[in-house]
Amino acid sequence: MGQSKLKLSEVAAIVLILSLALSIVCVVTHFFYAFSFPWVAWCVLGCGAIVTFWSEMIVVRDPSDGPPQKVQDRILNCSEALMDEKIVGIERAWALYERGRAFIGVKDDQAAVADFTDSMKLNPTAVPVYNDRGVALRHLGKFEEAIADFDAVIEKEPDHAAAHANRGVVYDQSGRTSQAIGDVSKAIEIAPEVASYWQERGSYRTRLKNWNGALSDFNKSIELDASNAQTFNKRGYCRLKRGDAELALKDFNEAIRLNPDYELAKKGRDEAEAALKN
Numbered sequence: 001m002g003q004s005k006l007k008l009s010e011v012a013a014i015v016l017i018l019s020l021a022l023s024i025v026c027v028v029t030h031f032f033y034a035f036s037f038p039w040v041a042w043c044v045l046g047c048g049a050i051v052t053f054w055s056e057m058i059v060v061r062d063p064s065d066g067p068p069q070k071v072q073d074r075i076l077n078c079s080e081a082l083m084d085e086k087i088v089g090i091e092r093a094w095a096l097y098e099r100g101r102a103f104i105g106v107k108d109d110q111a112a113v114a115d116f117t118d119s120m121k122l123n124p125t126a127v128p129v130y131n132d133r134g135v136a137l138r139h140l141g142k143f144e145e146a147i148a149d150f151d152a153v154i155e156k157e158p159d160h161a162a163a164h165a166n167r168g169v170v171y172d173q174s175g176r177t178s179q180a181i182g183d184v185s186k187a188i189e190i191a192p193e194v195a196s197y198w199q200e201r202g203s204y205r206t207r208l209k210n211w212n213g214a215l216s217d218f219n220k221s222i223e224l225d226a227s228n229a230q231t232f233n234k235r236g237y238c239r240l241k242r243g244d245a246e247l248a249l250k251d252f253n254e255a256i257r258l259n260p261d262y263e264l265a266k267k268g269r270d271e272a273e274a275a276l277k278n
Contacts, residue, residue, distance in 0.1 A: 071105035074098065093122035097129050104136055112136040127156050131163050138166070143174045161190040165197055172204055180204045195225035199234065206238060214238045229258035233265045240268065245275035 078099035081087055087095060100115030116133035119126065134149030150167035153160050168183030184201045191197065202217030218235035221228070236251030249272035255265035 071102050074102040075106070078102065090123055093119045093126065093129075096122070097126070097132070100129075100136070101132055104132065104139070107139075109136040109139040113140070125156075127153050127160070130156075131160070131166065134163075134166055134170075138170050138173070143170050146170050159190050161187040161194065161197070164190070165200060168200065168204070172207070177204050177207050181208075193224065195221045195228065195231070198224065199228070199231050202231075202238070203234060206234065206241075209241075211238055211242045215242065227258065229255040229262055229265065232258065233262065233268060236265070236268050236272065240272055240275065245272045248272045249276065 078095045081095045082092065082099070096115045096119035100112040100119065103109070103112035103115060113133055113136045116129050116136065119129050120133075123129070130149045130152045134146040134153070137143075137146035137149060147167055147170050150163045150170070153163035154167070157163070164183045165187040168180040168187065171177070171183060172180035181201060181204045184197055184204065187194070187197045188201065198217045198221035202214040202221065205211075205214035205217060215235065215238050218231055218238060221231045222235065225231070232251045232255035236248045236255065239245075239248035239251060249269060252265045252269035252272055255262055256269065259265070
């Protein structure tokens, strides 16, 4: 391995400590000049260090859907940290968890499950780990194991909206759409501001041919987020099934405007145009 370098957060932490120490000196030696240039300068420097430190912490904790190279870098950084024998206990559990999330980002769900499981052994009460392992297990088609993880999350935190929604996805994918609707309805009850939950319920209702209920859900989802091409496409198909080809065509056109490469929306547009000609 090459020579190790200080991370940005480590440099920021050093600058922060020096800034606070020198600021104290400024206060002591220039008590009556508290707003003099040295004090202000060191305060600004200290604040800059704090912002730098926390900005990197936020980046590290971002979901694993970033650019592939960034996700690969996170896997490498976590792997290097895990090679350090001094990284133990909760700190090691966190590194495993972060690497597991990054593995999901590169679609290596098997490796993600392994890391999440090892993380749980060190910190069995960490709710997010159960939720994310459930997601990875769902990707692997291990539906019952995924449901067990989401059950564990909901048992610990009954108002965990994401766990209800995630369990709903598993129910739907395993042919239990009515149960899926119940779960995502609970997620909506907990977090009605999340547009994706309304879209999911609309999709489930579409499978049950509940066109009116689905339309209502897609309308609400678009009200909350009018930038999602998929929701317009789904509402377009729902409207087409209800016999409203004119409004369906508008939805398909909007979906294509938002995503010019959206082939399903183009197909829907063709179907709507054909229906209008008949």
